[in-house]
Amino acid sequence: MTIPRRILPLCLSAALAAAACDAHVEKVTRGHVRVAAAAELKAVLGELIERFGESHDVDVTVSYGASGTFYEQLLNQAPFDLFLSADLQYPNALVARGLTVPQTEFTYAVGRGGVVLKSAADPEAARALRRFLLSADGRAILERAAFALPDAR
Numbered sequence: 001m002t003i004p005r006r007i008l009p010l011c012l013s014a015a016l017a018a019a020a021c022d023a024h025v026e027k028v029t030r031g032h033v034r035v036a037a038a039a040e041l042k043a044v045l046g047e048l049i050e051r052f053g054e055s056h057d058v059d060v061t062v063s064y065g066a067s068g069t070f071y072e073q074l075l076n077q078a079p080f081d082l083f084l085s086a087d088l089q090y091p092n093a094l095v096a097r098g099l100t101v102p103q104t105e106f107t108y109a110v111g112r113g114g115v116v117l118k119s120a121a122d123p124e125a126a127r128a129l130r131r132f133l134l135s136a137d138g139r140a141i142l143e144r145a146a147f148a149l150p151d152a153r
Helices: 008-024 039-055 067-075 089-096 123-134 136-144
Strands: 031-038 058-065 083-085 106-109 114-115
Touching: 008 058, 031 039, 031 067, 031 123, 039 058, 039 123, 039 136, 058 067, 058 123, 067 083, 067 089, 089 114, 106 123, 106 136, 114 123, 114 136, 123 136
Parallel strands: 031 058, 031 083
Antiparallel strands: 083 114, 106 114
16 A cells, blocks of 8 residues: 555654654652751661651752751752751751741750741741641651650640
8 A cells, every 4th residue: 555645744743743742741850858957866767767758759869967067058058958956946046147047947856946948948848847846656766766845836
């Protein structure tokens, strides 16, 4: 069977258009949160992140260290989205300097707090992790690790 010459260009055009449509399919990207966490959280944050990952399409990268050191780095625009401090004074100081997303400061344990940073590359993913830390699941994990919890709000 031969295709008439006048129809051949139409067939080729349709085939090219179909191929272009397939090539234009958008990739769905995973969220990503970069966390600066107090060293005391190392034993518990792994479980928290694993549980968070069961219900969220977000990758989490954690750097552990001293809260004061992270505070100094954050003043110099270190690339973190969420700061979990062993001392409330550091997140509060970042809030006072306007370096955080408004109304994202929180207390995850007595005397310990966190905040979503204004420089967050993926603020929605950072907020989702914040919500999980404050959820019943997150609080239960922290409590099992012997963190004294503030009253639930």
